[in-house]
Amino acid sequence: MLPAVTDNNLVQIMIITGILVTLLTIIYAWKKLKKNKIYFVMLTIIYLVSFIIVIGTDKWIVFLGGWEFVTLTTSLMFAWDDWKLVKQYFLIQFAGSSILLYAVLVIINNGYAEVGIINSTFLQNILIVGLATKSALFGFHFWLPAIYANSSGLVNAISSGWVVKLGYIILLKVIIPEQGNALLFYAGILMLIYGGVKALLEVKLKVLMAYSTLSQLGLIAIGIGSGTVYGYYGAVLHIIIHALTKTGFFINLDDIINKSGTQNIYELAARFNYSLFKIITIFGFSFSLSGVVFLAGFNSKYLIKNSLPGPLLLIIFYLGGLLTFLYTLRLLYWLFIFQGKQKAFLLRLNNYKINFSIDLFINIPILLIILLLGNYPDLLNYWLPALDSFSFPLGSGIGETILYLLVAYLILEKLNWVRTKEKEYLEIDVLFNKIEVLLNKIGKASLKFDTEKIVEHYFLRGIYKLSGKTHDFIYRSFSDQLSWIPLFLALLLAWRYLV
Amino acid sequence: MISISILLLIIIPLVVAFLIPLLDLYNKLLRRYLVIIGGVIEISISIYIIISYFSDLKAGKFFLTYYLGGWGPPFGINLVMDSVSLIFSSLISFALFFIIIYSIGFIGHHEGKYYVLFFLILGAMQGAILTGDMFNLYVFIELLTVTSAPLVAFKRNKHATEAAIKYMFYGVIGGLFFFVGVILLYFNIGSLNMAQLAQHFAEIENNMQLTIISIFLIGLLIKIGIFPFHFWLPKAHSACPSSLSALLSGVLLKVYLYIFIRLFWIVIGFEFLLEFNIASFLVYLALVSSLFGHVFALQASDIKRMLAFSSIGHIGMILAVFLLNTETGFYGGLLHIISHLLMKTGLFLSTGYLLQYTKSNHIDDFAGVGHQNKGIFVGFILLTLSMIGMPPFIGFFSKWYIIMAFLKIQHHFGAIVVVLGSLSAVFYYLRFIAKGYEKIKLSASDLKNEIYNRPILSVFYREKLVTTVIYIFVGMIILTGFSFRLFELPLQEGIKELINPQNYINLILGG
């Protein structure tokens, strides 16, 4: 029952990227973890095999099997942080894959026996909703910040770097490049803007990165949904580049957070002693994310930008691009510049220490790939021959980048680099709390804020209470239970006159 | 083809059952060997049947029969084994063999009575599956009730005795309805042979047909434990020793399902259920029952009760998917019968092991169990993963085909119930798993309490046997998950028989 891996070039490059990203994470895991690291590596290898199956197979049942396996293995990875996260993540993802199971079976029963192009928009939409939870589509993204805030960067790197992209890779196989999908397109625009704004206002580093992931996923969704070849290949390119960049980003940030002991971006600068190479790396990653010219992110953004139909959407897109610049510049500012003293930053530049495992094996390869792909996008021609037909105007890109940077700098200077108050709770907690307070309006009006408590309290206790009520309603005295028998007999005997 | 081996399937357990008290007079230690020999013989007969008639099975003409006393149909009682019965019969031999081995390590007291009743149940189950005579079927059903009730009360405490009384009340009423149904069939047709009844059922007057159908329905729905009649099930299945819970919940319910299938697809044609519009009503009833089962399982704080409620959920699901009367439906249903048998039996057996280390079945006492018994608890988790439909376990594939069957005929309610069921299963299993991994700190008074309240019989006679059986079941769900296509051949043959009952009639009556 081995999955049939098609020799589709797209599938190949995706699998190669996935393996690369996962290997980088394994290197970091080997260095970072103290307990049971061999188990983690084994788990990661199972995860690796299962996502290869998910990407490569053309049988729906194998695809779904692999998908569930990805769910299982990634949730077990949270065990190195906290067992409660395993429980929560698994519940959310299993609910998501239940919808996916339903969607896939509807699709099969409409005559699409194999994973491939689906012509009906309705079925595409069903699949999109099915994939939504794992791919953090707008409306289903609620778990992303909540889970990332409490887990380590290692699992975040795997999740944000590759797992959330699996859904989009499937959509690449399903949606026709020339037609696109409106639902995906508009969801993407919403994600781009929403994620950008949230990231700009966020204080916690991990949550900021989670929202940044959301906005970048929005770009991918726009590309796939736009219905042009430009957008399609832009999305493919962006999946590859974002996977690499985010993995590297999360690994480095995790290193920083572990050493400094805080997630608050305003405090990081004071507590962490950056080396020169680390600064270069982080600058490289952030600029690639925001799409500075000569870095790989620029190319994919350029392609996606070219796919947009009207001027209005173009303006929105530019706004989204600006937001990306805003939040990355702000992040860089607060990461390195302690309480607005630029001089301190310059003093640090003579720390030439190199952290071998992270810098040598993870950062340098990623930086190299970003640079190479940024300047020679035709390197991928073997897998994506269509890239040859696009020309990337690096010259005009310089102007654009400078303009972006300038505007972003001015805005941020005006806004005093967006110094917001740290929110103690995520919006999902606030939402749950509001519902809980609404439900318990009489009696205890103010409940203590705590993600754990709220999930346990609202979800679990609510469900048990409800089922307990149902149980007590149905289970009455023994004689009541027995009297169902004559009732039912009478119903069946009179059936002929009832129907 | 006439073969005495199917008679042996019934006779051997009965012989073993009645030999046990005699052997006890001589030497009580020999009992365990006799029991194992009985199980081995039973399973080897099943294997013999499969191997020697495999070519028939492949050619699609597998059919064994035996005439008791040499009286051919329609006069005497005849035993019949077709592909559907083959699946069920060999599954039962297989499951019961392992439960017997488990019991040797698990049941430490009153073993003699236990095994006598156990083998009587085995014989009655094989009989109920293999018989081709309506009244004989009734006798076997009553035998199942009478022999399983004392085992439900086996623990001899208040809870167990109440459970047995409740079980008996429902069982006797169900059996009585079944008796009335058999008598009505006899009065209207004049025969008790299933094939002949099937041939002539259409000739009965319309009103009488409906009456017969509804009376049989009540009798069987009580036995299967579908929603308005499920009240006995969780209590009975949670009160008995775990090895017996595995038997009742994992195996016996499937026997009643088989009787339901045999009755409503072969004896009374399914077209009559369609004619009276009962079929779609029953589908919804079974689905509602399934939903209720899963919802009730959410609140159960007794782990065995939770598992029993989950059984209600799964059995309702299987019944509903059968009642769709489509090929995919039969395939999904039969596959899920196999997978649920393996999973639920394994779950109850592993729970039985874990509960030996706790004070009671309550969830609060379950804390820390996962740290004490690491291997078994991991097995328990794998079994629950299969239960909620995770690959590569067999539960995933059977769930897939069941939802497929519902969606193929655009029955969205059914598909949603199945999905919701597995979703709620995540909740109720996770609750126990999280509890099992909870760290416990014992204070001095707790420790005292722990020592004094420990069940006296928590010592296993052969702990190795118990754990081995559990690991075998865990291994089975993984193995069958990878190779569920192995069942393709008997399942497809069985489906052919269900779709074309005329074949069965012809083979028995020699048409």
Place this chain on the structure above:
Amino acid sequence: MLHHLVFTVLFLLGLYTVIYKNNLIKMVIGLNIMEIAVFFWVIAVSDTGKSVPIYHLNKFAASFNDPVPQALTLTGIIIGASTTALLLTFIIELNKFADTIDSNKLEGLNE
């Protein structure tokens, strides 16, 4: 026609006793009434006013009653007796543990 009526009345009486009586022994008696109603009805219906079945001196009789329902009833009576005995045993046992046979006082029966 009369036996159908008697059967219905007896059966419903038995069902009523099972469902609405709280004394467990009375419930068992109700169960027995139901069984006996069925057995009575089977015998009554199968009696078509012909001669005694399978009786050697009777071989010249033109036709006789169907013996099968009587055989079935006999089996039914045996099963009924054994289930009743078993049930009563359980009730005795329960009385030892709970000191009551009132189903209202036995909360465990409702679960």
